[in-house]
Amino acid sequence: MMRKLFIAATLLFWLAVLGFWVTDAWLPVPPAVAVEKRYTLQELARHNQPNDCWMAIDGMVYDFSTYLPQHPSEPSVMLPWCGKEATQAFLTKTKGRPHSSYASQLLPTYRIGRLGAVDESPSGN
Amino acid sequence: MSVMRWRNPIIAPAFALALPLAAVWWSFPEGLPLWRSIAIVTAWAGSALLVANLALVVREPHLARLLGGLEPAYLWHHRSGLTAYLLLLCHPLALAVDGWLEAPQLAWQTLAPWTQSWPVWLGWAALLLLMLGLATTFALRLPYRRWRAFHYALGLGVVLGLTHVYVLLGGVELILVLIALAGLALGWRLIASDLGVASYPYRVTQVARPATGMIEVNLAPSAAALAVAPGQFVLLACGDGVRFRGCGEYHPFTVTSVAADGQVKLAIKALGPCTQRIQTIEPGVQVRLQGPFGTFLREASTAPQLWIAGGVGITPFIAALRAHPCAQPTTLIYLFRNAADAAFLDELNAYAQTDPQFELRSVETGKAPVDFPGLLQQVSQLAQREVNLCGPAPLVQALMPHLLQLGVDPNAIHSERFDFR
Numbered sequence: 001m002m003r004k005l006f007i008a009a010t011l012l013f014w015l016a017v018l019g020f021w022v023t024d025a026w027l028p029v030p031p032a033v034a035v036e037k038r039y040t041l042q043e044l045a046r047h048n049q050p051n052d053c054w055m056a057i058d059g060m061v062y063d064f065s066t067y068l069p070q071h072p073s074e075p076s077v078m079l080p081w082c083g084k085e086a087t088q089a090f091l092t093k094t095k096g097r098p099h100s101s102y103a104s105q106l107l108p109t110y111r112i113g114r115l116g117a118v119d120e121s122p123s124g125n
Numbered sequence: 126m127s128v129m130r131w132r133n134p135i136i137a138p139a140f141a142l143a144l145p146l147a148a149v150w151w152s153f154p155e156g157l158p159l160w161r162s163i164a165i166v167t168a169w170a171g172s173a174l175l176v177a178n179l180a181l182v183v184r185e186p187h188l189a190r191l192l193g194g195l196e197p198a199y200l201w202h203h204r205s206g207l208t209a210y211l212l213l214l215c216h217p218l219a220l221a222v223d224g225w226l227e228a229p230q231l232a233w234q235t236l237a238p239w240t241q242s243w244p245v246w247l248g249w250a251a252l253l254l255l256m257l258g259l260a261t262t263f264a265l266r267l268p269y270r271r272w273r274a275f276h277y278a279l280g281l282g283v284v285l286g287l288t289h290v291y292v293l294l295g296g297v298e299l300i301l302v303l304i305a306l307a308g309l310a311l312g313w314r315l316i317a318s319d320l321g322v323a324s325y326p327y328r329v330t331q332v333a334r335p336a337t338g339m340i341e342v343n344l345a346p347s348a349a350a351l352a353v354a355p356g357q358f359v360l361l362a363c364g365d366g367v368r369f370r371g372c373g374e375y376h377p378f379t380v381t382s383v384a385a386d387g388q389v390k391l392a393i394k395a396l397g398p399c400t401q402r403i404q405t406i407e408p409g410v411q412v413r414l415q416g417p418f419g420t421f422l423r424e425a426s427t428a429p430q431l432w433i434a435g436g437v438g439i440t441p442f443i444a445a446l447r448a449h450p451c452a453q454p455t456t457l458i459y460l461f462r463n464a465a466d467a468a469f470l471d472e473l474n475a476y477a478q479t480d481p482q483f484e485l486r487s488v489e490t491g492k493a494p495v496d497f498p499g500l501l502q503q504v505s506q507l508a509q510r511e512v513n514l515c516g517p518a519p520l521v522q523a524l525m526p527h528l529l530q531l532g533v534d535p536n537a538i539h540s541e542r543f544d545f546r
Binding site: 002003005006007009010013016017020021023024027066069070109 | 156157158161203204207210211214217218221225227229230231232233234236237256259260263
């Protein structure tokens with residue numbers, strides 16, 4: 001009984017993983033996220049609401065509007081940084097501690113572009 | 126070896142479930158999307174269940190007694206291990222579904238290891254080790270040593286899984302508690318039990334051969350003696366002798382005699398490579414014992430007894446007969462394949478002649494199927510008897526329905542089997 005349950009669950013798991021992979025391969029490639037899109041600090045500052053929350057960290061601009069409800073801490077911790085350059089806040093979570101590597105790993109998911117005018121980009125030099 | 130009826134059948138499952146329930150209560154997410162919440166709950170419940178699972182195989186005599194014996198502890202070790210695995214399989218899938226609902230492309234990105242970093246790889250490595258370890262656990266006919274090696278992979282899987290959580294979340298209180306408990310349980314099992322630090326040194330003083338492929342060793346304590354009783358079993362690991370080379374691993378053996386001066390006798394049948402090698406053990410060899418374990422024949426009862434032994438399953442009964450005369454009318458049905466396999470038969474016949482309370486029915490079965498109903502119907506007052514069964518699992522399983530059919534109270538049936546993984 002336990003053996004059968006193990007085999008069935010393992011097979012179903014790999015089938016589900018395979019399903020996600022096949023679906024990904026068949027789905028149209030999403031339009032290139034405006035990775036290289038440039039935003040100024042003024043533009044950033046306009047997105048300073050809980051439901052429209054952008055931040056700049058280490059030269060990149062992130063849209064955390066959908067992430068905000070998932071953040072482990074109280075909203076009051078993260079909200080004040082919406083619309084701002086938040087590198088220091090990110091690197092000093094509490095008592096000078098940086099965020100975990102998992103947090104760093106989450107960042108690309110929310111990246112929408114770079115900070116700075118177009119003519120400041122390195123490729124433009 | 127195992128005892129089927131436990132003193133308290135609730136303790137072992139309660140022990141297994143308490144930690145995951147506490148973990149879910151502590152970590153239950155609020156205000157997160159459904160599938161992300163499922164991912165979090167399954168991760169914590171699975172991780173905590175794995176830690177409880179480790180604690181169930183610590184194999185420490187006091188803990189084993191608290192849990193009602195090693196049998197329920199091992200049964201719930203198996204159940205909790207598989208349940209934890211099922212929960213942990215749900216964890217990445219739930220994360221993928223959560224990603225899918227945001228953007229379908231995110232689902233595969235959540236799962237594909239090459240889009241992730243090493244903290245997530247740790248999680249994948251843990252899950253794959255659990256998968257491998259469980260696959261080998263369920264593999265039929267895997268030699269014991271190979272099975273044990275793959276079982277260590279499961280322990281490593283737990284360690285990697287907890288590290289995965291620690292790296293992702295940092296030092297939150299619950300993960301620190303789980304890591305501490307897992308370290309304690311694994312450390313105790315590996316150091317005290319597997320390496321034998323908590324064992325008692327004994328010396329082989331005599332070796333007898335009561336049947337083909339079976340020896341009976343007399344062991345004298347080199348220091349303190351175990352407080353063992355007839356019906357119980359111990360774990361034995363053998364050292365080296367002049368010509369004998371022990372295999373160094375612990376195997377369970379039922380005691381066949383317990384002397385007042387602390388000496389014990391164990392019957393060892395050649396059932397695998399290690400027990401085969403022990404057949405050549407010689408006096409003077411140092412051995413180590415752990416235990417005692419088991420509650421077989423330990424329940425005080427005034428009811429007349431029916432003992433049924435199959436082959437090497439005679440060992441707890443011979444220990445009881447050697448310890449003291451029968452207190453109640455006792456019938457022993459002793460089933461063996463042929464005369465050469467019938468260990469202690471002469472001694473049992475002698476007890477039958479000298480102890481008026483003891484009746485022996487020895488049955489040479491050969492290869493023909495045994496007429497269990499016929500055998501049992503010859504036993505007087507069968508329905509009033511307390512029945513103790515000891516022998517191979519197929520024998521115990523085959524006898525059970527006949528005993529119940531003939532009116533024996535299910536609560537009056539106790540059984541000890543000879544499979545112990």
